[in-house]
Amino acid sequence: MAASLPPVITVFERSPDRGKGLARDMRVRWALEEAGQPYEVQLVSFDAMKQPAHRARHPFGQIPTYEENGLTLFESGAIVFHLANTRTGLLPDDPHARARAVTWMFAALNTVEPPILDLQTVKFQERDQPWYAQRLPMVEDRIRGRLGELADRLGDAEWLDGAFSAGDLLMVSVLLRLRASGLLDESPNLAAYVARGEGRPAYNRAFDAQLALFNSRSSGGVGR
Amino acid sequence: MAASLPPVITVFERSPDRGKGLARDMRVRWALEEAGQPYEVQLVSFDAMKQPAHRARHPFGQIPTYEENGLTLFESGAIVFHLANTRTGLLPDDPHARARAVTWMFAALNTVEPPILDLQTVKFQERDQPWYAQRLPMVEDRIRGRLGELADRLGDAEWLDGAFSAGDLLMVSVLLRLRASGLLDESPNLAAYVARGEGRPAYNRAFDAQLALFNSRSSGGVGR
Numbered sequence: 001m002a003a004s005l006p007p008v009i010t011v012f013e014r015s016p017d018r019g020k021g022l023a024r025d026m027r028v029r030w031a032l033e034e035a036g037q038p039y040e041v042q043l044v045s046f047d048a049m050k051q052p053a054h055r056a057r058h059p060f061g062q063i064p065t066y067e068e069n070g071l072t073l074f075e076s077g078a079i080v081f082h083l084a085n086t087r088t089g090l091l092p093d094d095p096h097a098r099a100r101a102v103t104w105m106f107a108a109l110n111t112v113e114p115p116i117l118d119l120q121t122v123k124f125q126e127r128d129q130p131w132y133a134q135r136l137p138m139v140e141d142r143i144r145g146r147l148g149e150l151a152d153r154l155g156d157a158e159w160l161d162g163a164f165s166a167g168d169l170l171m172v173s174v175l176l177r178l179r180a181s182g183l184l185d186e187s188p189n190l191a192a193y194v195a196r197g198e199g200r201p202a203y204n205r206a207f208d209a210q211l212a213l214f215n216s217r218s219s220g221g222v223g224r
Numbered sequence: 225m226a227a228s229l230p231p232v233i234t235v236f237e238r239s240p241d242r243g244k245g246l247a248r249d250m251r252v253r254w255a256l257e258e259a260g261q262p263y264e265v266q267l268v269s270f271d272a273m274k275q276p277a278h279r280a281r282h283p284f285g286q287i288p289t290y291e292e293n294g295l296t297l298f299e300s301g302a303i304v305f306h307l308a309n310t311r312t313g314l315l316p317d318d319p320h321a322r323a324r325a326v327t328w329m330f331a332a333l334n335t336v337e338p339p340i341l342d343l344q345t346v347k348f349q350e351r352d353q354p355w356y357a358q359r360l361p362m363v364e365d366r367i368r369g370r371l372g373e374l375a376d377r378l379g380d381a382e383w384l385d386g387a388f389s390a391g392d393l394l395m396v397s398v399l400l401r402l403r404a405s406g407l408l409d410e411s412p413n414l415a416a417y418v419a420r421g422e423g424r425p426a427y428n429r430a431f432d433a434q435l436a437l438f439n440s441r442s443s444g445g446v447g448r
Contacts, residue, residue, distance in 0.1 A: 055373075055376075055377075059331075059373055059374065059376065059377035060331070060335055060370065060373050060374075061373065062335075070320065071320045071323060071324075072324075073323060073324065073327050074327060074331070075327050075330040075331045075334065075335065077330040077334055078323070078326055078327035078329070078330040078331070079327075081326060081330070082323045082326070085323075096294065096295045099295060099297055099302070099306050099309075100295075100296075100297065102302055102305060102306070103297050103298060103299050103302035103303075105302070106299040106301040106302040106305070106333065107283075107284070107298070107299045107302070109330065109333060109334040110299065110301055110333040110334060110337065111284055111286075111299065113334065113338075114337075114338045114341055114342075117338055118338075118342060118345070121342075125362075126359075126362075129355065129358070129359075130355065131353065131354065131355035131358075131359065134353070134355075135350075135353075135355065138349075138350075146284065149279075149283055149284050149285065150283065150284075152279075152283065153279075153283035
């Protein structure tokens with residue numbers, strides 16, 4: 001009986017990006033949809049996220065978390081990996097191809113995302129600082145360096161290494177954070193790559209679900 | 225025959241940290257030693273790292289890379305995962321415990337390391353900027369926040385989740401970057417945790433190997 005219960009993920013009760021799909025539950029929702037895995041959503045407020053009950057699930061007091069059959073995971077990359085590793089459709093079967101796809105998961109999160117997070121830090125936490133105007137272009141140039149290298153590797157391929165994988169899912173998710181900055185459009189092949197990701201039916205189901213939740217909460221509805 | 229060749233990793237021809245063990249090949253060397261896997265080292269100069277031959281292995285022009293039986297990987301986290309996944313001693317066999325250990329791998333690299341990398345960026349790339357003195361404490365406070373949460377979760381446990389795993393290997397490696405800052409010593413249980421990692425025989429074999437390489441290169445020796 002317990003084995004048939006769908007996994008439960010936690011998401012923002014009210015996403016700070018107002019449903020633009022940039023909260024990290026989106027990565028997990030997308031992976032769940034790619035795997036055809038139904039799931040339940042549990043809402044967590046900003047206050048509740050920092051309380052012991054949630055910190056027992058997520059030591060850093062963030063979302064998403066993932067609970068299933070007595071297993072509790074946090075960290076969106078790890079949850080996507082768990083889904084990819086236990087369901088089909090997100091990692092190739094061939095061991096070498098699989099290892100390479102996992103490499104792109106780590107590259108997305110540990111090489112490409114850090115300078116992008118730094119840009120968000122600058123924009124949201126340092127906008128009023130006297131150094132903002134001078135520091136912003138430095139951070140943008142660091143991102144440009146990484147994007148140029150990624151664009152060179154991608155070339156005119158559809159995905160980073162053969163068929164679409166969890167590596168692409170995370171890379172597209174990371175790059176999407178750049179859309180508002182205009183930096184992504186400086187690399188046309190990367191912009192097209194991200195658009196291909198956004199065009200996947202699973203992406204759209206996940207996006208629509210998080211947007212519907214935001215809208216229902218904003219209009220005073222019950223959500224869920 | 226090919227199957228018996230040891231894997232080859234690339235490392236800095238001359239490590240910028242002068243053998244302090246902070247270059248990212250150290251994480252891979254440590255994992256190789258934990259797994260009891262012999263390996264070969266190939267030296268790459270700063271210039272060669274940015275050339276097409278090396279970029280074919282590593283699209284971002286960095287070290288380490290990993291080559292074995294026609295498989296080429298980059299990104300230290302991915303290489304550590306590959307070793308953990310194909311050898312024994314770095315991930316538990318129980319599926320739930322294994323998924324949790326992988327979660328700590330991602331947490332180390334995607335949640336704990338980014339603010340630590342930001343500190344290195346400040347110290348090495350922004351030291352001469354007019355905002356240095358004002359921005360440094362902001363970055364340090366972000367790190368303190370993460371360390372406090374990690375220290376709360378670790379408590380007085382020996383490792384993050386049961387036995388030592390690749391999650392601990394990466395977390396200790398990430399935290400070691402903080403030693404010079406003094407921030408690590410503000411959390412005695414984290415400092416002790418890192419010291420336990422450094423006390424492992426496999427860590428010491430890996431550390432000694434990279435230091436011996438640096439010393440041999442510095443004194444004009446042939447290295448290797």
